[in-house]
Amino acid sequence: MSRAESAAATRRALLDDAAALLDSGGPDAVTLREVGARSGVSRGAPYRHFADKESLLTAVAAESWQRVGDQMHALQTDTRLPPADTLRAALDILITVSREQPYLYQLMFSTPVGDPTAVVRAAQRGCDKFLAIVAAVFGEQNAQRYSAILLTGTHGAAGLESSGLLSTDKWHTTADELIDALVAMVTEADHRD
16 A cells, blocks of 8 residues: 555544544544544544644535535436435435434534635535526526525424424424425425516
8 A cells, every 4th residue: 555545544544433433422522532543543643634623523524515415416417306306305415414413414514613615615516516406496597595495494404303392292393394394385486486
């Protein structure tokens, strides 16, 4: 293995182990020392790849947004799904992350402490793919407005669901039901335009 390949493998292991620690205990569970120990590298190795914990978490967030963008792209280019089903599946991507990896979801929607450039670039790519999915359903004219409404509504539903508020006797609903209602409302508004 070349030196560059070894460095790439170490970085990959550090990112994977940081994401696992984040999933298991939130940001407080992630330390460069613990990530390095889990990865089986020397104590100094994590510092050769990341200046501090914040830059490591920023890289985890950027990589997560990259995955979301890849999933959105796969949906956008899948010709087997009708556009409305593609839209619903795109919203499900965010709900799935919020349910399965709540700490990661919170990190993705937090302002990075370090340099946000990579996170912003990756998030923008995912948003651009989502915008194209929405445009395929509603047309270019309303795509930006409807995309913003759908993303903020989905993010709000995810947050309310993760807090437990939706399952109370007062609301007794799910994020999925809210998103279905939101998509129906946007569809109805689009037909009136």
